Amino acid sequence: MTEPEETVETYDVVVIGAGPGGEVLADRAAHAGLSVAVVEDGAVGGACSYTACVPSKALLRPGAALASARAVDGARQSVTGPPEPEAVLARRDRFTGRGDDSGQAAWLTAAGATLVRGRGRLDGERRVRVTATDGATRVLRAGRAVVLATGSEPVMPDIDGLDRIGVWTSERATTADAVPDRLVVVGGGVVACETATAWRSLGAEVTLLVRGRALLSDWEPCAGEEIARGLTGLGIGVRFGVTALAAARDADTGEVSVTTDDGGVLRCDELLVAVGRRPRTAGLGLEDVVPGHPASAPAGLPVDDTGRVTSVPGGWLYAIGDVSGRSHLTHLAKYQARACAAALAADAGRPAAVGSWQPGTVRAAAAQAVFTLPEAASVGLTERAARQAGFTVRTAEYRTDDVAGAALHADGYRGHAKLVVDAERRVVLGCTLTGPMATELIHTATVAVAGEVPLDRLWHAVPAFPTVSEIWLRLLEAYGL
Template structure:
């Protein structure tokens, strides 16, 4: 094997996670190559986070403006769908990754275009677009950062109806007249919000009895209410039995539902979960099963492989399927790789142990709907399942002066879960316009295990929505001051 094909670190996947692993390794002086079969920047940059928020932001601004005195009368007509789609295209650089490639070059990270597969211990084979093959060897580590793809349900007729996945939903060039969405999770509700605002007739079909099963029920109910007010039809406890395109392209897509009804739409979005992109990356060459999630320890080393050379970082390890959590993992994994390469003890460093805990204890997430949902840590259902005793504190955010400045017709609610013995916050959920910016303060409170008697001295500015923190603490104080 020639020297030019040997690197200290090989990274499979050039999404945000792979980029961060490569960046940390290269910054530590390790020669690093990243292998990518699609666009450098990955799912988040071109088909998920960036384009979905580019579609949602105009929708949320429009909804808020239409409710605000002095502004509502100036809001005439629907959103300019063509302008919104053009804005989305700018945000994804028209699906051109040259800017990301330039960054890799500036960081001295090598890039190989093509499909990479493991080929034994610390070895990777890449099939390049020109039909060639490149064989790579890693002196120290291979990091699998291949992420996930949409998981499609076993639906009769699926192979002929050309359904949307999250990729088509965020990259479509025209607004469908009629859109059906199967699913009740984040992708389903965000895309229902966006495409309804852009003018599509939307019906959301959910097997579940409610939206967003992993968030507090009160937050999901607020989103459901707003979707209905916007004209989205919600069908809970249902599903699709079959789908077929009858006649010509203008005849639409015919869906048969579990309740015996039939509907006709132009497009069907399947938002039914994710699966790991590990089915064709050579796992069988190292004794693993293709298509499996890759379990890791807290240094993101794959536990089923000996030798501490294989890492699985980001969505592919199933610890927390969120871009910011994957980047957090990548920073740790890249540092672990560098320290092990230098013979340093990863359990004893000036920064403490190089291990990931935030994807187990305090995972922040925002659902960019109307209203927004921002949550971190435990929900009440999580606490019940875990047998944790918690005090639940709720507050109506509309009673905070800053909320009324934000929206005179504000509807929202805040909840924190408090450990009654340790007097620290274990979970927080905020639902309402503008609550996303409350989330990091909650994340810090939970991650830092800040005692309530110290949070009292974190004074919120007036008039801002963040004053809800003071009201939650006051509510808890008043309750616990009374005999139980």
């Protein structure tokens, strides 16, 4: 008896992953008149909506609001206590819906995409096999392209016993239902600094173990220095040059003990590991379609500015967002999604349907924001990266404290600004800001970097007085004519 022929459903575009990048790609491609199927085995909206950007900022905002009030005499006297943990957690849950994706799933369908629930795996050229939770399978064929938008996953360091104690990752740290009395955080990057700040503001005793000698080691040194000062000021223990070797949880008390390479033992209620993320590629079947690519790799897929995977013959496979390895930023994933959709629309002869977007004509400038106390934000190249790239570099630095608008914004305002300039072309290559409002102020620098605005023109962008934005005038003065 012969097996029945397998049914294959055909769409112009098949997207694996319904996070921010996958959602935007599906919306834009459908808007261009392409048929789109989106495969998702988790929640539509991805980690950003439920376990990353949104809940972390919801946890951080109450503490920041109180700190802002305490920094202004006259308002300070009205602050009577710390954030109320139950109310903070309830507000976070209102934003995340505790993982309920019904609203975003409905939006995706209304945008014109077909949502296919299950785990997607490449099953040959332009084919995706989807396995549902009940084991049922279906095959989707992409007439034009398969787009990978599977995001990233936490990196787990080599710490003995880590896999046996129920360790927190960033996902658990943003969704916990109670404040731990004692929290140890392993890491010194953005996630480590933000989660340490959030849980400390809710009353936890927090210790940060940093293997290196600085926080945010890929940033300008001033950012890590200012954040370290801020964390210490909040009462967070920051220990540099310390590596966690082993961890164990007491079966009776639930207490976690963390052994470090300096011979010490830390005891806590929860251990958070936040040492980085890697592209989520395992189980996608990449080894069958990408020449020389292992089943799982720490680096992302090599892509061009439209997201096309350059090593795949035929140009049918695309990757956007974290899985492309370019940057683990939600807003950059959305940017890449728009570029990818524009390329797909153009290939289909429908470029007008997505507007005048021209991917690849400029290098994207995507800001990074850290919502600690103080805040830090950056865009473009650091001085070190610019010099390594071969630019002739000049820099300008200025204490934001000395700007009149900053002094009015907060008593004891403390902040730092650094500008990295291509001295030959006299355009801004990068900018780093710290201090209150840094995450909002950075977009001015983003426009300058993306637009390659000459310094001679920036002199004529006159900031309002008295605002913190006057820092731009001071940076230009520090740079000189």
